[in-house]
Amino acid sequence: MTGSEDALTQQVRHEQRTVDVLYARLDALRAHTRDRLARVRREGPSGSPQNRSERDAFATLHEDRLRQLEAVEDRLAFGRLDLREAPHRYIGRLGLTDDDQTQLLVDWRAPAAQAFYRATAARPDGVVRRRHLVTRGREVTGLEDEVLDLDALEAEGGAGLSTLSGEGALVAALAAGRTGRMNDIVATIQAEQDAIIRSELAGALVVQGGPGTGKTAVALHRAAYLLYAHRRTLERSGVLLVGPSRTFLRYIDQVLPSLGETGVVTTTVAELLPGLVATGTEDDAVAALKGRVVMAEVVARAVRARQRVPQESTTIRVEGRTVVVRPGDVAAAIARARRNHRPHNEARVTFVRDMLARLADQYVAQLGQKVDPEDRAEVVEELRTTREVRIALNLAWMPLTPQGLVADLWSRPWRLEQAAPMLTARDRALLRRDADAPWTPADVPLLDEAAELLGEDDQAQRAQARADAERRAAEVAYARQVLAQTGAGGMVSAEMLADRFTAGGPALTTAERAAADRSWTYGHVVVDEAQELSAMAWRVLLRRVPTRSLTIVGDVAQTSAPGGARRWATALDPVLRGSWRLAELTVNYRTPAAVTEAARRVAVAQGLPVSPQTAARDLPDALRVARVPAGDLTDRAADAAVAGLAEVRDAAGAGRVAVLAAAPAVAALRAGVAAALVAAGRDDEGRRTAVADPDAAVVVLGAREAKGLEFDLVVLVEPTEVLAEGAGDLYVAMTRPTRALQVLHARGLPPGLTDG
Numbered sequence: 001m002t003g004s005e006d007a008l009t010q011q012v013r014h015e016q017r018t019v020d021v022l023y024a025r026l027d028a029l030r031a032h033t034r035d036r037l038a039r040v041r042r043e044g045p046s047g048s049p050q051n052r053s054e055r056d057a058f059a060t061l062h063e064d065r066l067r068q069l070e071a072v073e074d075r076l077a078f079g080r081l082d083l084r085e086a087p088h089r090y091i092g093r094l095g096l097t098d099d100d101q102t103q104l105l106v107d108w109r110a111p112a113a114q115a116f117y118r119a120t121a122a123r124p125d126g127v128v129r130r131r132h133l134v135t136r137g138r139e140v141t142g143l144e145d146e147v148l149d150l151d152a153l154e155a156e157g158g159a160g161l162s163t164l165s166g167e168g169a170l171v172a173a174l175a176a177g178r179t180g181r182m183n184d185i186v187a188t189i190q191a192e193q194d195a196i197i198r199s200e201l202a203g204a205l206v207v208q209g210g211p212g213t214g215k216t217a218v219a220l221h222r223a224a225y226l227l228y229a230h231r232r233t234l235e236r237s238g239v240l241l242v243g244p245s246r247t248f249l250r251y252i253d254q255v256l257p258s259l260g261e262t263g264v265v266t267t268t269v270a271e272l273l274p275g276l277v278a279t280g281t282e283d284d285a286v287a288a289l290k291g292r293v294v295m296a297e298v299v300a301r302a303v304r305a306r307q308r309v310p311q312e313s314t315t316i317r318v319e320g321r322t323v324v325v326r327p328g329d330v331a332a333a334i335a336r337a338r339r340n341h342r343p344h345n346e347a348r349v350t351f352v353r354d355m356l357a358r359l360a361d362q363y364v365a366q367l368g369q370k371v372d373p374e375d376r377a378e379v380v381e382e383l384r385t386t387r388e389v390r391i392a393l394n395l396a397w398m399p400l401t402p403q404g405l406v407a408d409l410w411s412r413p414w415r416l417e418q419a420a421p422m423l424t425a426r427d428r429a430l431l432r433r434d435a436d437a438p439w440t441p442a443d444v445p446l447l448d449e450a451a452e453l454l455g456e457d458d459q460a461q462r463a464q465a466r467a468d469a470e471r472r473a474a475e476v477a478y479a480r481q482v483l484a485q486t487g488a489g490g491m492v493s494a495e496m497l498a499d500r501f502t503a504g505g506p507a508l509t510t511a512e513r514a515a516a517d518r519s520w521t522y523g524h525v526v527v528d529e530a531q532e533l534s535a536m537a538w539r540v541l542l543r544r545v546p547t548r549s550l551t552i553v554g555d556v557a558q559t560s561a562p563g564g565a566r567r568w569a570t571a572l573d574p575v576l577r578g579s580w581r582l583a584e585l586t587v588n589y590r591t592p593a594a595v596t597e598a599a600r601r602v603a604v605a606q607g608l609p610v611s612p613q614t615a616a617r618d619l620p621d622a623l624r625v626a627r628v629p630a631g632d633l634t635d636r637a638a639d640a641a642v643a644g645l646a647e648v649r650d651a652a653g654a655g656r657v658a659v660l661a662a663a664p665a666v667a668a669l670r671a672g673v674a675a676a677l678v679a680a681g682r683d684d685e686g687r688r689t690a691v692a693d694p695d696a697a698v699v700v701l702g703a704r705e706a707k708g709l710e711f712d713l714v715v716l717v718e719p720t721e722v723l724a725e726g727a728g729d730l731y732v733a734m735t736r737p738t739r740a741l742q743v744l745h746a747r748g749l750p751p752g753l754t755d756g
């Protein structure tokens with residue numbers, strides 16, 4: 001063993017002792033929390049309902065804490081900062097102190113950890129050395145040091161110089177095989193990423209960056225950071241994260257829990273309306289049309305069209321008397337009901353009350369005598385329940401559901417013509433569809449717009465809301481008492497505890513309640529792949545965040561959605577009135593240099609607004625392009641997938657391959673690849689590929705479906721066909737691999753790519 005190895009071993013042993021202490025502390029905290037939870041649960045189901053809900057509320061608090069403590073097991077501590085003028089600190093996934101409140105571990109999000117991500121040799125910021133701890137389970141297996149202030153270190157006697165590493169933990173993280181689930185990057189966040197993650201909460205921050213620059217990673221870490229740094233503001237309002245698809249949300253769903261955060265609602269625009277599933281599909285042209293901002297006006301006009309003055313009077317017999325629904329009365333009642341700008345269904349209550357009063361006047365006048373208020377109320381009730389009156393009033397002001405309104409627009413051409421004279425006849429014909437056709441993702445923003453303009457449909461719900469508000473005030477008062485008695489104040493506010501007491505289940509977290517409530521407004525909204533959002537989708541999202549506190553990440557060169565954006569200003573200026581700030585990410589951590597460069601050439605040739613970027617690494621043989629006979633394309637792709645899997649699969653089962661192609665080619669390719677896997681003795685893998693299991697080692701996808709995902713090796717089949725679906729789609733497909741891109745084509749190649 002050489003002298004330098006000795007020094008390294010010593011240092012590793014030293015760090016192991018520290019890491020042992022940290023895990024011991026973590027174990028002790030877990031045991032303590034489990035104990036408290038068990039004690040709360042042991043109290044059993046007896047006691048008053050209030051006692052029970054109090055117990056449930058505390059149980060939930062302990063469960064949350066335990067979940068958080070369990071989540072940080074892997075790489076609990078990953079860094080150490082040696083400082084010029086302060087004792088060194090360990091940086092980890094959460095903060096730990098010992099019984100004397102001495103800090104053992106600093107949460108990565110705390111201000112004291114910032115230098116770990118930001119300090120450079122040029123601006124060391126008081127940091128002498130930054131050390132990455134490499135761990136496997138609870139064992140320290142290596143160290144990576146960066147010396148930022150050589151003078152200071154030498155003055156200390158040069159301890160640890162032998163462990164200097166230029167490569168760092170980053171390269172190891174980037175080289176690791178992919179598993180189908182995204183990992184957190186908390187140990188290796190780079191300075192330009194850190195600046196975005198810790199950017200202030202207020203306002204709209206747009207993060208533009210090419211593929212693989214860590215936009216998704218940064219968005220997720222920012223959500224975790226904001227929840228930590230602004231817990232009081234965000235815990236009760238919640239954070240919403242919007243992604244492009246369920247597959248994508250599945251890909252990222254472990255990152256926030258691994259950072260100890262479970263309180264973020266994740267969704268797609270298509271799922272934003274609670275209880276509605278938008279499973280329908282439609283042509284790009286139709287989706288693009290539905291995404292145009294003019295549709296907001298169409299919906300508004302459709303609503304107003306249901307507030308209609310009849311051309312003629314209607315005469316109705318009620319209990320031997322005659323009342324007349326007159327156009328003049330209806331016009332006056334409509335004008336009055338509109339005056340306070342309430343949503344349609346709520347304003348309808350005013351309209352109906354007004355009309356019934358007018359009809360009651362007519363009725364009473366025919367009685368020839370004065371009536372007392374009680375009798376008059378009976379007359380009003382009689383009128384209200386008379387079928388003909390109901391019909392006449394409904395014709396003038398119809399109670400509506402969002403679904404009813406929008407379905408009518410699509411399925412009844414005359415209704416659309418009435419609401420959308422500003423659209424061409426051709427556009428209106430495009431929108432035509434059967435009343436019972438399934439909802440599509442592009443319908444959702446229109447339904448939300450309609451819901452907003454219509455409001456709730458019945459009075460009972462408002463009465464319920466009033467009762468809820470009163471009950472809640474009582475609960476908050478009670479929760480305050482509980483907190484005062486139990487001294488748990490530092491952990492939780494009275495409002496939070498009251499939320500936990502509230503009926504509907506003590507286990508209902510802010511995130512769960514927010515997800516179930518269309519009108520919930522969040523404290524912060526994070527949008528990933530934001531370039532895909534249509535103008536109508538932006539309106540929906542901004543309604544969810546009246547404070548305009550947003551993180552918007554995406555790449556306008558990767559846009560494939562028909563209503564998506566090619567310029568941020570075009571998408572955002574109309575909705576944010578120019579009030580947004582831009583940050584850019586410039587280093588590609590995913591694709592090797594040769595692939596990055598080829599993708600850039602192809603994108604530039606198509607005129608896409610490509611962001612400048614540098615690849616963090618290069619790998620040999622990363623780009624492989626081969627022409628094959630048309631009849632052999634499927635077989636060759638299948639062979640390439642099987643060989644690719646053998647190339648990238650590691651002993652731990654990591655390493656994944658994707659075959660990407662134009663959508664119509666996917667089914668045949670999937671069958672071919674699955675059969676080839678079985679023929680190669682990989683039966684299980686073949687079966688999983690065949691059923692399109694998203695966790696399969698080999699997946700076959702349309703280019704668009706691969707948005708936001710990554711794989712070790714990508715087999716791209718017939719790129720000109722993908723290009724025909726959209727230049728952004730081809731750019732996405734080419735930039736998915738972490739190790740190698742294999743292009744197979746029978747037709748020509750898109751400009752920017754050459755054989756060889």
Ligand SMILES: Nc1ncnc2c1ncn2[C@@H]1O[C@H](COP(=O)(O)OP(=O)(O)OP(=O)(O)O)[C@@H](O)[C@H]1O
Nearest residue numbers: 173185188189190211212213214215216217589708
């Ligand atoms: N600082 C980092 N340390 C380690 N890995 C990183 C870092 N930054 C990014 N990565 C890794 O690079 C890959 C690409 O990151 P990510 O998916 O967030 O990029 P993106 O910009 O969202 O890409 P795309 O636009 O193609 O969807 C991921 O595997 C991510 O974990």
